[in-house]
Amino acid sequence: MIRTKTWWMTGLSGAGKTTLAQAFATQLRELEHPVCVLDGDELRRGLSRDLGFSAEDREEQCRRVAELAKTLNANGILVIAALISPTASSRNQARAIIGSDQMCEVYVSTPLHVCQQRDVKGLYAKARVESGIQLTGVQSPYEIPCSPDIVINTDQTSLEQAVHFLLSQTFTSVVRD
Ligand SMILES: Nc1ncnc2c1ncn2[C@@H]1O[C@H](COP(=O)(O)OS(=O)(=O)O)[C@@H](OP(=O)(O)O)[C@H]1O
Ligand SMILES: Nc1ncnc2c1ncn2[C@@H]1O[C@H](COP(=O)(O)OP(=O)(O)O)[C@@H](O)[C@H]1O
Structure with missing residues (x-):
């Protein structure tokens, strides 16, 4: 059993958070662990549709997702949250809500130029012509995590390798615990 x-x-938009979260969740489900993916982009279409991309709204988005994660964890459900969460304070707030022992911070460190090349949603192209969209890493800051538990650069690590690494870390930590 995983605790x-x-x-x-x-990580930045296009870093690979959603792709990695979904692939990791699939593997955990195959091992019969109940798991819920909380994706920032998706939640902004419902629960957080009142929020924009100001610094205050991003902090509030992270707070809401952390509260959801805490409740799901308390009900025995594993959570994979995929959020830009651009500031140290937003991630520290999440840790304070979820609990230090429960939270594993994964920095998806794919560099900006790779995210720009991928431009999955056309946001980087849009940011080149519209200065008002406050895109993270372009017009809005992203603070690199100081001491993440895990770092994955999807430019150098395949999806399969990254999921395998996350699984191996999960089971190592169970043995350690
Ligand atoms: N200005 C701007 N900056 C950043 N992101 C933008 C912006 N506008 C729209 N989007 C889309 O919103 C998704 C990020 O939502 P998050 O809730 O993860 O962001 S945050 O943690 O509140 O900063 C993000 O999803 P991902 O690409 O999956 O990261 C974008 O698709
Ligand atoms: N090793 C990898 N891991 C995850 N995504 C990758 C990888 N290599 C390429 N990609 C691609 O990068 C893009 C990442 O987009 P997405 O997962 O939506 O990022 P984010 O959720 O961080 O915005 C996808 O099109 C995905 O197929």
Whole structure:
């Protein structure tokens, strides 16, 4: 059994958070662990549709997702949160809500130029012509995590390798605990 926890994936838009979160969740489900993916982009279409991308709204988005994660964890469900969570304070707030022992901070460290090349949603192209969109890493800051538990650069690590690494870390930590 894995101790109930939350993997908090932080990184730029296009870094690979959603892709990695979904692939990791699939593997955990195959091992019969109940798991819920909380994706920032998706939650902003419902629960957080009142929020924009000001510094205050981003902090509030992270707070809401952390509260959800805490409740899910308390009900025995593993959580993978995929949020840009651009500031140290937003991630520290999440840790304070979820609990230090439960939260595993995963920095998806794919560099900006790779995210720009991928430009999955066309946001980087839009940011080149619209200065008002406050895109993270372009017009809005992203603070690099100081001491993440895990770092994954999807430019240098395949999806399969990254998921395998996350699984191996999960089971090592169970043995350690
Ligand atoms: N200005 C701006 N900056 C950043 N992101 C933007 C912006 N506008 C729209 N989007 C889309 O919103 C998704 C990020 O939402 P998050 O809740 O993860 O962001 S945050 O943690 O509150 O900063 C993000 O999803 P991902 O690409 O999956 O990261 C974007 O698709
Ligand atoms: N090793 C990898 N891990 C995850 N995504 C990758 C990898 N290599 C390429 N990609 C691609 O990068 C893009 C990442 O997009 P996405 O997962 O939506 O990022 P984010 O959620 O961080 O915005 C996807 O199109 C995905 O197929």
